[in-house]
Amino acid sequence: MSIIEDGKLMFHVLLHPFDGFYQVINHEKKRYILPTLILILVGIVGVLSYQYTGFILNTFPIHYINSITIFITTLFPIVLFLISNWSITTLFDGNGSIGDIFIVMCYALVPKLLFDISGILLSNVVTMEEAPLLNAFTMIGTVWFCFLLFCGLCVVHEYTALTNVLTLIATFIAAVIIIFLAMLYFTLMGKVIGFVYSVFSEITKRW
Amino acid sequence: MKKKRVLLFVLILCMLLPSTPVFAEHTQETNYIYDYWGDTPRSLPAFEWMDTIDQGQLGQIKMGSIDDVFVSKDERIFLVDTLESRVNVLDANLQLLQSIKLIRDENNKIIVDAANKQLMLDKPEGVFYHEYSDELYIADTGAERIVVLDGLTYQFKRIIERPENMVGATLFKPSKIVVDKDGKISVIVQGSYEGIIEIHNNGTFSRYFGLNKPRVNVIDHFWKTIATSEQKEKMEKVFAPAFNNLSIDSEGMIYATTFDSSAQDKVFRFNSKGENVLMENGYFWVIGDVNYLSADDRSQFVDIAVSDYGVYALLDKNKGRVFLYNFQGDLLNIFGSIGYSKGDVREPTSITWFGDKLIVTDKQFAIAHVYQPTEFGEAALYAEKQYYYGQWEEAAESYAKTIELNSNYDIAYTGVGRNYLMQDEYEEAMYYSKLGNARSYFSKAFAGYRNIFIQNNFIWLVIPFLLFAGYLIYSEYRYNRKNG
Numbered sequence: 001m002s003i004i005e006d007g008k009l010m011f012h013v014l015l016h017p018f019d020g021f022y023q024v025i026n027h028e029k030k031r032y033i034l035p036t037l038i039l040i041l042v043g044i045v046g047v048l049s050y051q052y053t054g055f056i057l058n059t060f061p062i063h064y065i066n067s068i069t070i071f072i073t074t075l076f077p078i079v080l081f082l083i084s085n086w087s088i089t090t091l092f093d094g095n096g097s098i099g100d101i102f103i104v105m106c107y108a109l110v111p112k113l114l115f116d117i118s119g120i121l122l123s124n125v126v127t128m129e130e131a132p133l134l135n136a137f138t139m140i141g142t143v144w145f146c147f148l149l150f151c152g153l154c155v156v157h158e159y160t161a162l163t164n165v166l167t168l169i170a171t172f173i174a175a176v177i178i179i180f181l182a183m184l185y186f187t188l189m190g191k192v193i194g195f196v197y198s199v200f201s202e203i204t205k206r207w
Numbered sequence: 208m209k210k211k212r213v214l215l216f217v218l219i220l221c222m223l224l225p226s227t228p229v230f231a232e233h234t235q236e237t238n239y240i241y242d243y244w245g246d247t248p249r250s251l252p253a254f255e256w257m258d259t260i261d262q263g264q265l266g267q268i269k270m271g272s273i274d275d276v277f278v279s280k281d282e283r284i285f286l287v288d289t290l291e292s293r294v295n296v297l298d299a300n301l302q303l304l305q306s307i308k309l310i311r312d313e314n315n316k317i318i319v320d321a322a323n324k325q326l327m328l329d330k331p332e333g334v335f336y337h338e339y340s341d342e343l344y345i346a347d348t349g350a351e352r353i354v355v356l357d358g359l360t361y362q363f364k365r366i367i368e369r370p371e372n373m374v375g376a377t378l379f380k381p382s383k384i385v386v387d388k389d390g391k392i393s394v395i396v397q398g399s400y401e402g403i404i405e406i407h408n409n410g411t412f413s414r415y416f417g418l419n420k421p422r423v424n425v426i427d428h429f430w431k432t433i434a435t436s437e438q439k440e441k442m443e444k445v446f447a448p449a450f451n452n453l454s455i456d457s458e459g460m461i462y463a464t465t466f467d468s469s470a471q472d473k474v475f476r477f478n479s480k481g482e483n484v485l486m487e488n489g490y491f492w493v494i495g496d497v498n499y500l501s502a503d504d505r506s507q508f509v510d511i512a513v514s515d516y517g518v519y520a521l522l523d524k525n526k527g528r529v530f531l532y533n534f535q536g537d538l539l540n541i542f543g544s545i546g547y548s549k550g551d552v553r554e555p556t557s558i559t560w561f562g563d564k565l566i567v568t569d570k571q572f573a574i575a576h577v578y579q580p581t582e583f584g585e586a587a588l589y590a591e592k593q594y595y596y597g598q599w600e601e602a603a604e605s606y607a608k609t610i611e612l613n614s615n616y617d618i619a620y621t622g623v624g625r626n627y628l629m630q631d632e633y634e635e636a637m638y639y640s641k642l643g644n645a646r647s648y649f650s651k652a653f654a655g656y657r658n659i660f661i662q663n664n665f666i667w668l669v670i671p672f673l674l675f676a677g678y679l680i681y682s683e684y685r686y687n688r689k690n691g
Contacts, residue, residue, distance in 0.1 A: 055641055056650050061244045125657065128650035 006034040013107050014144075017151035024107065025100050025156055032099065035106030039075065042109050045116050046074030054123035057131055078105060084174035085167070089157050092167050096156030104152035108145050115141025238542055240615055241497050243490050243644035248615040253531060253540035253584030254565055256550030260286070260301055260575040268295065268306045273568035273575050275383065278561045279336040279358070285343070286568070286575060292328045294345055296361070301577070307345075310354060310363045318363055326363070328354065333383035333395075340390065346381035353381050353392065367392070370412035375401045377415075385455040393461055395453050400446035402481070403453065403463065416481035417463060419448045420471045450475075452557070456513040464521065466507035473508055474521060487536040489618075490644070495523050495530050506530070510557040512565065516595040518588060520565060522558040527551065529558065529567065529578075533591045537618045540587065542578075543567065550576055563588065583612040590622060599626050621645040628652050633659065 013020030047067045050060050082105060086098040096104070119138035126134050154164050240250035262270050271290025278284050282299035294307040309317050310326040318326040330349030337344060341358035353367040369379035381404075383395040390408030393416075402415040431439065448467030455461050462485075463475040474493045476485040491497050495506025506523040513519045517534025527545030532538055544551055553571040560566075561577060563585075568575040580588060590605035603626030606619040624639030625648055636652035661668065 056646050056653070059243075061246075127654045127657070128647060 002031055003034055006031060010034065010107055010110060013148070013152075014111060017148050018155055021104060021107070021152045021155040024103055025096070030099055030103065032103070035103045038106040038109055038113065039078070042078070042113055043071040043075045045113060045120070046070050049116060049120050052120055052124075054126065056126065056128050057123045057134070078109070080175050080178060081105070081171065084178055085153070085171045088167055088170045088174050089153075092157075092163070092170070094157035094159065094167070096153070100156040101153070104156055105149060108148035108152055111148065112141040112145035115144070237544075238540075240541060240617075241491060241538055242615070242617055245491070245497050247498070250540065250615050251583040251613045252542035252581060253587055254529070254542050254578035255581050256576055257564065257579040258301060258577040259549075260284070260297065260566075260577070261573070264297065264301055265295060265303055265306070268293070268303070270295070270573045272570045272573050273556060274331075274570060275333045275557045276559045276566050276568045276575060277334045277336055278559050278566065280338050282562060283336070284561065284566065284575075285334045285336060287331050287334050287345075288573070289330050289332055289348075290573075292330055292349070294328065294331060294334055294343075305361055307356070307361055310356070311361075312363045315362070333381065335384045335386055337386045337390070339388055342386075344384050344386055344392070346384045346394070348380050348382055351379050351381075353384060353394070365410075367406065367410045370406060370410060373404070373412040375415060377401050377404065379404075383452050385453055385461060387455060387459045387461075393453060393455075395450050395463070397451060398449050400449055402447070403450060403461070417450060417461075417475065417477055418481050418483065419450060419465055419467075419475070421445050421448055421469045422471050445469075452508075452510045454511045454513050454519075456517070457515045462511050462513050462519065464508040464511050466509065466524070468502050468505070473506070474511065474519075485536065486534060489532070489535065489537040491538070493521075493532055493536050495521060495528070496526070509555060510559075512558045512560050514560050516592040518591050518595075520558055520560075522555050522567060524555050527553075527555050529565070533618075534595060539591065539618070540584065550578070552576065583609060583616075586612060587616070587619070590619065594622065599629055602626065617643050619643070621648060624648055624652070628655075631655060 009020065009024060013024065047065075047070045050058075050067075050070050051062060051065055053060075082098065082101055086096075086101050088094075089096060089101075115138050119134060119141075122134055122137070123131075150161075150164065150168075153159065153168075154161065157164070157167070159167065238250045238252045239247040242248055269291055270286075270293075271288050273286050274289045275287040276284065283304065284297040284299075284301070286295045286297065287293075288295060292308060295303065296305040296307070298304050308328055310328070312318050320326060328345065328347055328350075330347075331345050331354075332348040333346035335344040335346075336342075336358060342364060343356040343358045343361065345354045345356065347354045351369060355364045355367065356362060357364055373379065377396050377399040380396050381394045382397045384392060386392050391413065392406040392408065394404040394406060396404065402417040402419065405413040405416055407413050427445075431442065434442065448465050448470035450463045450465050451467075453461055453463040461477045463477065465473060465475075472483055472485070472493075473495070474485055475483045478484045485493060487493050495508065496504075499505045503525075505525070506521075506528070507525045508521045509524040510522045511519055512522075518539065519532055519534075521530045521532065522528075523530065527543055528541055529543045530538065531540045543555075545553060545555075552567060552569040554569060555567055556570045557568045558565060563580055565578045566575050567578065586605050586608045590602045590609060593599070593602035593605060603623050606622035606626075609616050609619045610623070620639045621643030624636045624641075624643055624645060627633075627636035627639060628648055628651060633652045633656035637649055637656060640646075640648040640652060
């Protein structure tokens with residue numbers, strides 16, 4: 001019943017981030033089941049918000065929905081942040097492992113998840129005039145998420161607030177570089193594959 | 208008996224013949240419309256080719272080109288032929304009434320000036336018929352003057368030359384003109400960056416008007432902010448883009464178009480201060496084609512035709528398409544193309560309303576096509592007319608008919624939904640405005656629907672609240688009892 005324990009701890013984290021994250025990180029054995037579930041849920045909520053956000057607030061072409069793409073694009077920035085933050089903090093004397101950062105991120109996502117779900121539900125009963133209020137409401141979840149993430153990273157890396165801000169800026173730059181390298185890699189690979197394919201087709205046509 | 212056998216044989220023979228399938232998708236119509244997301248579903252054309260004005264109607268008189276067209280209220284068609292320096296007048300049956308080149312006075316004598324030269328049109332580019340005074344205004348571009356003729360006899364009335372008190376750098380080469388109710392003349396000079404020239408009826412200069420904002424280039428703007436004033440002097444100046452055509456509606460509002468690529472807007476409706484007050488509440492701005500590959504690929508409007516009920520047609524010289532918009536800026540229809548088939552144009556120059564029909568002129572072929580509304584177009588235009596004049600019931604009926612004919616006509620759903628909203632039938636209004644992607648109407652309908660829902664189910668909303676409040680009070684009571 002470790003999940004229930006984890007769940008209790010998770011809700012403790014929401015209101016007492018420093019104490020809570022400290023407990024989470026220094027658990028005798030780190031458990032990744034609940035964080036992974038939360039992450040998958042975040043992706044699913046991304047799909048749900050595309051499909052089920054009320055008509056007034058939903059300008060997406062619902063007839064074009066591609067749930068796998070939305071799932072991936074929702075999780076992509078999270079995973080990107082995870083990798084770039086880990087790669088920066090290992091250089092900046094951060095104490096957290098990639099697993100720690102993963103757990104912190106996923107627990108921090110919980111308020112955003114809850115507010116987003118309630119935002120989807122409420123968006124079906126608001127009019128256009130009330131929409132800004134709803135946006136402000138869901139914004140609470142996002143602000144809460146940022147706060148928790150900041151605290152959590154402070155705890156796992158044992159940083160002061162200022163160093164944490166600096167590493168976050170460095171994380172952003174690292175994320176841009178990762179995207180750049182990824183694009184470079186994929187275009188190059190595309191060219192290589194194209195070359196191999198054209199050589200192959202040339203050979204098969206000759207013989 | 209023998210007859211029956213023959214019939215049977217014929218029947219079997221007929222059944223053996225291969226059937227020829229007829230599918231709508233195999234027809235040549237390629238008309239489309241833009242929906243809320245900028246996709247291009249198929250649509251019906253609102254207008255179809257009906258007749259063509261060409262050399263055949265003119266007989267002996269040669270037609271070199273057609274550069275402008277105007278139709279008066281009594282349905283006389285005025286065609287401007289710049290190449291031959293003529294204005295040809297046709298009646299409603301497309302028969303030639305008169306061809307004007309030499310100007311004659313009241314006694315039907317050719318007017319001769321001091322140098323013993325005949326007064327003759329010189330490469331005119333525009334024409335306007337003033338209904339209130341029955342005068343025909345011809346923009347005689349080559350001779351830098353406006354020639355005013357009697358509208359019925361086509362005899363000379365007066366000439367408006369460059370006003371003496373005119374300021375600015377613009378050359379007085381009138382290209383297109385309109386005259387408002389009070390006789391104030393608005394003149395377009397091609398390439399003028401100062402705006403539309405406004406002249407009083409007595410020929411004195413009034414002002415330049417019309418604000419045509421250039422697009423701001425962020426990089427240029429940045430360099431300009433850090434440049435010294437000497438550097439700035441050497442920099443290329445940004446001029447206001449020029450207008451290229453104009454039109455006037457029944458309220459006396461002036462519409463203008465520009466196809467200068469540096470302009471922010473493409474279509475203008477001016478208030479008296481010269482500000483653009485065109486309503487653009489459609490799915491997109493009034494820019495013609497929404498999807499384009501490059502700046503050269505964008506729609507370039509050469510002319511605008513405004514109807515009495517606010518529907519205006521824009522003529523795109525790039526693709527030869529006609530875009531119909533209503534007074535709110537909703538795109539109604541797109542039709543026409545550049546090509547060689549019947550009804551196509553090569554180099555479109557101008558467009559005008561001819562009753563309910565449209566005339567589109569072509570410079571290169573020196574022809575003018577008359578388009579008549581299709582069944583769908585008739586219903587769509589009728590709906591817009593009724594909506595403009597506030598007859599919402601009739602408008603909704605007509606919108607419903609257009610949906611039957613063309614289910615991709617999204618703004619009709621909005622029209623039907625709007626009418627249901629006015630009748631407080633919220634559920635239907637929500638259904639239709641959702642189909643028309645009209646979120647503001649949907650929101651209003653939903654607010655009404657929600658109110659009724661709350662009124663009907665008030666008790667079920669109140670009970671949980673009361674239960675919760677009761678529980679709170681009870682727990683407080685218990686807590687206080689326990690702790691004394």
